[in-house]
Amino acid sequence: MIRVINADFVKSSPSIVEALSEGVMEAVFLGRSNVGKSSLINALCCKKQLAKSSSTPGKTRLINFFDIVYEDGEKNRFNARFVDLPGFGYAKVSKEVKKTWEETLNTFIKERVSVRLFIHLIDSRHTNLDIDKSVHEYVNSILRADQKVLNIYTKADKLTQKECSMILKDKNALLVSVLKKRGIDEANERIFNLLFGKET
Numbered sequence: 001m002i003r004v005i006n007a008d009f010v011k012s013s014p015s016i017v018e019a020l021s022e023g024v025m026e027a028v029f030l031g032r033s034n035v036g037k038s039s040l041i042n043a044l045c046c047k048k049q050l051a052k053s054s055s056t057p058g059k060t061r062l063i064n065f066f067d068i069v070y071e072d073g074e075k076n077r078f079n080a081r082f083v084d085l086p087g088f089g090y091a092k093v094s095k096e097v098k099k100t101w102e103e104t105l106n107t108f109i110k111e112r113v114s115v116r117l118f119i120h121l122i123d124s125r126h127t128n129l130d131i132d133k134s135v136h137e138y139v140n141s142i143l144r145a146d147q148k149v150l151n152i153y154t155k156a157d158k159l160t161q162k163e164c165s166m167i168l169k170d171k172n173a174l175l176v177s178v179l180k181k182r183g184i185d186e187a188n189e190r191i192f193n194l195l196f197g198k199e200t
Contacts, residue, residue, distance in 0.1 A: 001185065002192045005077070006069040007045035012062040015104045020065050022114035025195045026081045030139070031121030032131055033087030036154040039178045040121065041066065041082055044188055051084055062086065063108060070192050080195055083115070110142055117148050117194050124153035124167060124175060148194045150174065156182055 013019045031037045038051035050066060064084040071077050085105060109115070118139050122132050139149055153167055157177040167173050174190060176183035 001073055002189045003071055003185075004045045004068055004188060005071045007047055007050055007082075008067050009050060010065045010067050010081075012064050014062055016063075016108045016111060019063060019108065019112075020081075022112065024067070024079050024081045024114060025116050026083050026112065026114045027117040027119055027191055027195055028083045028085060028109070028112075028115050029119045029121060030085055030135060031087055031154075032123065032129070035087065035121045035123050036178060037084055037087060037121055040152070040154060040176065040187075041084060043176075043178045043181070043184050044082075044191070063104075070188075072192075078192070078196055080192075081114075083112075085109075109139075115147060117150060117191065118143075119150050119152055119191065122151060122153050124155050124163070125158050127153070127167065150190060150194060152176055152187060154178070156180070 011018075011020055029037050029041065041051040042048055045066070045068065051064065063086070066082040066084070068080045068082055069077055070080060085108070109118075120132070120135060120139065123129075136149075136151075143149065151170075151172065152174045154176055156164060156175040157180045159167075159175075164175060167175055174183055174187055176187055178184070
């Protein structure tokens with residue numbers, strides 16, 4: 001079983017210039033504001049207060065870095081990094097601030113060599129939003145040969161069994177519920193395998 005045995009918040013950066021130096025495999029978390037990014041990161045790392053969510057959706061405009069240590073079933077350890085990007089879709093900011101913010105994220109996503117995995121979080125109750133479709137198209141348009149994308153549908157506890165079954169018709173879909181602790185172990189395993197080349 002793959003599990004996170006250590007996780008630490010390292011730094012928040014307003015731009016790629018202030019970002020941590022590269023060298024560790026990175027998984028980037030993307031998602032609409034209020035989709036549950038912070039909660040999922042905390043659940044994956046078994047630390048309730050590791051990633052802190054803002055009480056005002058869209059308020060956080062920093063790139064947050066977390067150093068992670070994975071352990072496999074044979075007690076081998078692997079260093080990785082989770083990168084939590086600002087949520088999109090809710091922020092009430094000026095056009096100038098929004099433009100600067102978007103340029104920062106665009107530069108980070110395109111130029112960060114150590115990023116190996118994009119984790120796109122989607123609210124399982126709202127799977128066809130234009131903003132999520134745009135993110136999907138954008139990430140796939142800039143994806144390098146050494147990068148992968150993983151779609152994780154959050155808040156599965158809010159769905160009926162029939163609604164869950166509809167989402168799971170996509171064999172690559174992962175359904176998680178932080179509240180019910182559903183799908184967290186599977187998500188960790190998928191993230192680990194995609195980061196370290198165990199899955200294609």
